[in-house]
Amino acid sequence: MVGGKLGWILSALLHISVVVVALMGLPYLQRPLPTPPPPIAIEFVQISEKTQQQAPKEEVKQEAAEEEPQRNIAAVENVPAPVENAVPLPDKTPPQEVAPAPKPEPKPEISEARALAQNIQPRVKPRAPSRLKSQRIAALIDRSIKEEKETVDKIDEQQEEKEKIEEEKEQPDRFAGLRGKLATASLRDALSQKLSGCWTFPRGAKGIEKMQVTVRIWLRPDGTLSRPPEFVDAGNLNDPSRAFFRVFAESARRAVRLCEPFTEASQYIGAGQKYIDFNFNGAEFAGG
């Protein structure tokens, strides 16, 4: 029984992958088509009336030129169809119906998940100590089993996902790192966006387009700085010949302090990371 089910699962996976390849691949194969049409000229019709035999041939050729590429692809797809019984079904359906549908769907899922994952952050921490209480360990184990089942269902059913995440908020779960990973990209964007609002730099300084400096910050779980920010590999800032760079670097350091606290990074810090590097690049201030 087990082997049979495994076979079913594997074959289902295989079929799904074939369908996915077909769905994803076909629209791309069709794309190059739209370009050919332009050369059609109405005047040819008039010419054809004068010389009856040649003209209609040319019209046919041009019309064919538009349709041919579509037929070619269809033909290619039809060839493998008779070989197996299972395969032709997806081949017939996909090109017109499904092409628009699959792409838009996955994106909102991811963004919702990310947004939810970010929302979880602050609530995860206060729960942490309760996990250590011996009385609740058994309950926690039970919960984790339930949770696994729920997350398995999550793969199948997308709507229930939101409810589960809400349930998971209440627990110090082991998926925080995973969601943190998912949120890292958006966290990076969010921090970059936030810093750009705090960073003020007198524009037009000489050589600013080539300047960059890295400021490292250490955070407490609440997002405040646990110690003064430091420059990474910035060299000697008191070198008189680097006056522009010193000002540049100091403006970056000010920006980091002005943006404090970094509450959005608290989950990231909670995941065991101690510090964040901000790389300030001055190309934007070259003037003009």
Next chain:
Amino acid sequence: MHVSIMRRLFAFFIILSFGTVAATAQLRVDVTRGTVDPVPIAVPEFVPTVDVETSTGMLSDIGVSISQVITSNLVSTGLFRAVDENAFIEKITAAQMQPNFASWRPLAVQGLVTGSIQVLPDGNLRVEFRLWDVVAEIQMEGVGYNTPVSNWRRIAHVISDRIYSRLTGEEGYFDTRIVYIAEQGDPLDRKKRLAIMDQDGANQQLLTDGSYLVLTPRFSPNRQEITFLSYFNNQPRVYLFNIMSNRFEVLGDFPNMTFAPRFSPDGNKVIMSLADDGNSDIYVMDLRTRRVVKLTDDPGIDTSPSYSPDGSKIVFNSDRGGSQQIYVMDADGSNVHRISFGSGRYATPVWSPRGDLVAFTKIGEQKFRIGVMRPDGTGERLLTDAYQDEGPTWSPNGRVLMFFRTTRYENGGGGKPSLWSVDLTGYNERQVPTPFDASDPAWSPPLPVTKRR
């Protein structure tokens, strides 16, 4: 059984995802954008240790004036914004102690300038200032100056320079002066006099009486000395004028000269355009030997030469290509090549003291506009867009351009020229106040500061 397989499968995904977490490096955020809003600063009045009456008024009044001059200087750059003093929470005292940063941060102040003044036993004024980084809570600068009491305004400029330099990384330009042509009278019978003022428009002085025509003053890059063109017996004559000693000196009579010479960066040579048989070429003159060497020999009209700050190259104007364009050559006249290729004509190129840009007047689209480009001709930008802007001159730090703007005659402006300044990024265009119509500005190098403690 089914559940166990699903669980294994799930565990596999979990391990996969944790693997990717472990593989990612330290979070590194790139910040490539920022604001160019003015940085908020606060300059509370400078506090006297003991308030006494001085030859130029109460010491406390001088303290207020100094902070006002500093504020006005810094704000005029367009890079800083002054926080209203009515919003100040902490009252700065003369005591030498760190300000309470917590009371400045709510005002969004990033730079705080505090100062104290006192009259020394010898009658001189001692002015001390400190510049604080309110955000980082550190002192960035702290300097004291001794000077005669009447000199308080210059000290305010010197302090402004110091603060500007510390906050922007480049030299300040507040302790400088502008020489220009003050114009008065009917357009057909214009009285033109040489005038000088502080860069902020204070201390206006007329240097000539207007009995003879004065044109195109130019500053020496390292001495308080100017050249200008005048007419003596209807012959163009070039004068040297030392501002500190008020002494005039005749450099020579140059028939067919229309612009005053410009100095070389070391101040020992002047470069100029002379017409010989109707053909203008570039010449250089050694001020010590008075020997003149011809640098260009082209049938085109070569005018308005200007040295690069290292003295190795010369930028000038020529119509050898058919229209007026900008060319660059080596200081010995070799290796001539054209750098301007835009539409329209280009005039009066001036090399920035910083060396990275050449300013010019662009003539086209029925307008005269001020622009800059790199010495290789790339990155051309127009900084102004008025009817007639011309004659750019650089601030000594190469950060600001001053020029004169003539209004359109028929629009009621009467074709009157006035002085304007603009930041090299094109922001912060401002009119410089002058008592008369003004044209042909020339910016001085920083004035010498003899005592710095």
